[in-house]
Amino acid sequence: MASKIHMLNPMCLIENRDKTFFVNQEAIQLLSGIHQPVVVVAVVGLYRTGKSYLMNKLAGKKSGFSLGSTVQANTKGIWMWCLPYPGRPDQTLVLLDTEGLGDVEKGDSRNDSWIFALAVLLSSTLVYNSMGIIDQHAMDQLHYVMELSERIKSKSPTENLEAEEDSAEYVRFFPTFIWAVRDFSLQLVLNGQPCTEDEYLENALKLKKGNSCEDQAFNLPRECVQFFFPTRKCFLFERPTNQKNLHRLEEMEESELEAKFVQQVRQFCHHVYETSNPKTIPGGHVVNGRLLATLVAIYVDTIRSGSMPCMENTVQALAKIENSAAVHEATFCYMELMDQKLKLPTETLQELLGIHAKCEEEALQVFMARAFKDDQQAFQAELMQALAQKKEAYCRQNELESSKRCKALLKRLSKELEDRINKAFYTRPGGYQDYCNDLKTVRERYHQESGKGVMAEAEGEQFFKDQEAVGGAILQSDEALTEKEKEAEDARARAEAAEREKEIQRQQQAEWEQKLEDQKRSHEANIEYLKEKMEKNREKLLEEQNKMLENKLWQQMVLQQAGCPKCIDHLYKQIDQLIKEIENLKQPHVFSEMLEAASMMLPLVLPELIG
Template identity: 50%
Template sequence: MGPEIAMPFPVCLIENREGKNLVINQEATQILYDITQPVVVVAIVGKYRTGKSYLMNKLAGKRNGFALGSTVESKTKGIWMWCVPHPSKPGHTLVLLDTEGLGDVEKGDSRNDAWIFCLAVLLSSTLVYNSVGTIDQDSVEKLHYVTELTERIKVKSSPKGEDEDDSAEFKRIFPSFIWCVRDFILKLELDGKPINEDEYLQNALKLKKGLNKNVMDYNLPRECIHHFFHSHKCFVFETPAPPSNLHRVEELPESQLCRNFVKQAEIFCEYVYVNSQTKTLAGGHTVTGRMLGNLTVTYVDSIRSGSVPCMENAVLALAQIENTAAIHEALSKYEDLMRQLAKSFPTESQEHFLNLQMECEKEAVRVFMDRSFKDDKREYQAQLMRDLNQKFGEFSLYNEEASARKCGALIQELSATLEQRLTHGDFCKPGGHKHLLEEKQKLVDAYNRTPGKGIKALVVLQEFLMEKTKMEAAILQADQSLTEREREIEESRIQREAAEQKMEIEKENNIRLEKLREEQAIGFEQQALMLKEKLEQDRSKILKENEWMMEERMKEKVAMEKDGFHHKAEVREEQVQTLKIQNAETSSSSWIADSICLLADAAAIFLPDVYGKAAVLASNLLKKVL
């Protein structure tokens, strides 16, 4: 979304109709589809009428926008969206999602509350939970939706075992977590010592020892918060205004709001701007607005169908959309660049044409690489390879035709006098054959001196000379100045030249075809090298993500051991060892080599004429990789 596109106010992204059906707003998704920038997505959830919308309006840099719901009727039904330029990340869009109040008695049916919460988690890179008063058992219990995430979200489409819990992967792809406590009136103290807001949160989320039901119920939401979200931050806010003015907070100038509240809101916004990360998928793939729009549709469609949203399936569906679009964009780029070059066709030589098109192909593949992701079987790159090869053939033919037209016009111009003299019978007299040869040689010399004829220059000339063979033979026979022996010698020469001309044409065509095959092989190597570069970048992201996950699990392990939860600490250690195995597999040379081999297999299907060379090039490239 460029600076010329702006959202003056929020729109409903997902409507919760009568608390029963979730409906996508096409206008809102179209706004997302138009955003090609990476997005930072901040969603806020919490009990209705707790001031969520005020914070979201502050993040948008506005006093009004999201409905505050200050009257008895709560305003937000579903999830509302506001996209604004990110204030501190140039080239990024800040997407704000304001959810309907959880536990709204007006809805009558609260079954969708959990789905609204899940969607906020799935779509955001930062999740803000808003509550009132203090972080006590009651406020934690109101966050029971977090304990239902394992039932309402799947990471993998088919876990290894029916009872396998894939929630260990939640932290990899879930948002960061911020708890905002509104109307906070307590002192931040613990055992008589001052503490900060984060220490207050961590103390409130500490687990209790024991195995009875009460302890397990107490621990479950706290453990989920620790286990699922990869960072935990807390902000406390004083009451913004006297009770008599709370219903019109959005109308009051900041000078009439509590000074500490305004300062706390500013600190909150600055933290979110600086620390909220770009939305990413597993593997570190950056999410753009259009990708977020497609994810939203996929998740809501899954919920509406009665299924549990599966992240893996959603990402695969998104990859199909993005990779197909990446092919289209790459081909469009190639065609645009080649059409510009075609204005100056024909090229002087085939080498010149091949060099130019290679640069165009490289740019096209770069466009594909920039947008494509999770093309694990290389099927989309293989499709691109086939389509580029087809387009290459079309422009190659166009270059040849341009050359043939230009050469044909030149031959016609240079041979006009010759044709006229042939028509008038000027050479049908003694010595005429000799004069014909002289005129023909002048034509050939003039033709060869003319630049810019293109790659069909020799073929067109040879074809013209072959066309004149019968005419030359007739004039030779009619030339009375020649002896029988001289005629025989000339006839032999004419036949020999005709055969040589035919061979020259075949040779030229064979050379051209061989160069085309070589170009395809070089193009394959170029694509393989670009794939290697992309895979190395992907591998770096995966390794970095896994390293971060190991650090998080080790921190959890240490905390569990310190608090005496040794069994839970052992589970964390097992998770760390699993991550180490994943990193070892990803670091192996075969991780990249296998993908390049898949690309070579695609060359066997789409470029059969050059498969042998492609296989050799792949082998040589693998040696470099290994």
């Protein structure tokens, strides 16, 4: 069970070996077993800045992620620690500790950029850890943020390959941003007045007015942080202990550390626990451990191939994998439920269809909970076809079981009749009437028996039809009857047989109509679930669009302060277009048209004509 996953120690998720990334399959397998939503908190920053200490505190442990006590960087690649989320039993906390950036021994800034990009792509909360103060030097060291657009694409390339990506698109899937400043020693004062940590950060991110090269160089990292991470928070930490004890920080009790530092760490952990959200992908789909494992594999494979991760392509690939799995999971769920609830043979077809309807509804819920971005409803249609085929298979199995039971019952009830036929008991004057009486007794006893199933009439009819030749021979040999009486009896027998045949046809027609009604019910149920799913998707899309609008309005304000009229004119057009899209999404008739178009993709699977 996902709620029972509790790693005692971290394990490597992505290994960085010889400047190449490798996925740890053991970690992937563990992640794949987590079916709960995951809240992914990643920490990045320069090496030897105490990143791992914060991660251990979030894990509620003194040790776990390697702190290191020398000038060498300890963490290589990305390490993972999965834990029950504090206060959220229905979610799992995934902590990611990344190798230190700027390691002089590694000497590969491109490799560092990919580590930073992976942390951004995988996390829902990103902690950037730095030392000292937030000044120009700190901004220069954050050049990895400026390189994100060169490492990650939000949309797949179009015909206009030179078109610049809209930074607001990244807001749809980028994490919230926490800047953790370690060993901070300044007074929190701005313009002679006390300020908060967040005000300190926002002041450090202010842009300079002007268009000179120096102004642009100053503004670029600040613009990137503002545009890529509109949701920001700052924590300032004093030095935990004196210099000589830093190497044994992992061993020290809280009582041995600076009280202010201990309080700051607690506030940091509380903020992360309270504000961090489950990881989502564009479209608002919540990521669980299985999806996160797939994302890791896709990103690493893409980077190793020399390409750039593209979120649009990744979501499409992920949707294809997940939707196909959702069809199989829902189909398996349906069969498992049918096998549990269905006792063959059923007395009527309607009884089977009633059980089928309940199992189909649960299977649909399983599918809808897992599937996403099934824009053409291809996978939902595939599920409908699969369940219709499974239902027909259960119907055939039901008929087979009923036929077996009916044949066995008829064989038992007609044993005496067959014995008399074999002994020529009825080949005597008056024998035909005795034969008819005995056959009538078999028919009456057969109809009185319960539990025969849906093939009771058909199997009974076949049995009595098979007796027609025997009865005809006995009739013709009975010397007690005149030729006229024999003709009358023969006509009566044929009329009875014809009436029974009509009854069988009426029953088959009724069953076909029941199946037809069930398929219409199934189609309508699928439309209702699709409507509910599309409404939720519309709400998520509106939420994302509003975030993008907020981001653009923020960009507009920032650019106005920096004095960039040309950029502002371009933004006006983007904002106007986005507002129109949002208003259009809110229109009821637009949703109705979208639903109608989507429902057309779902087939009405009609049963084959019987007879």
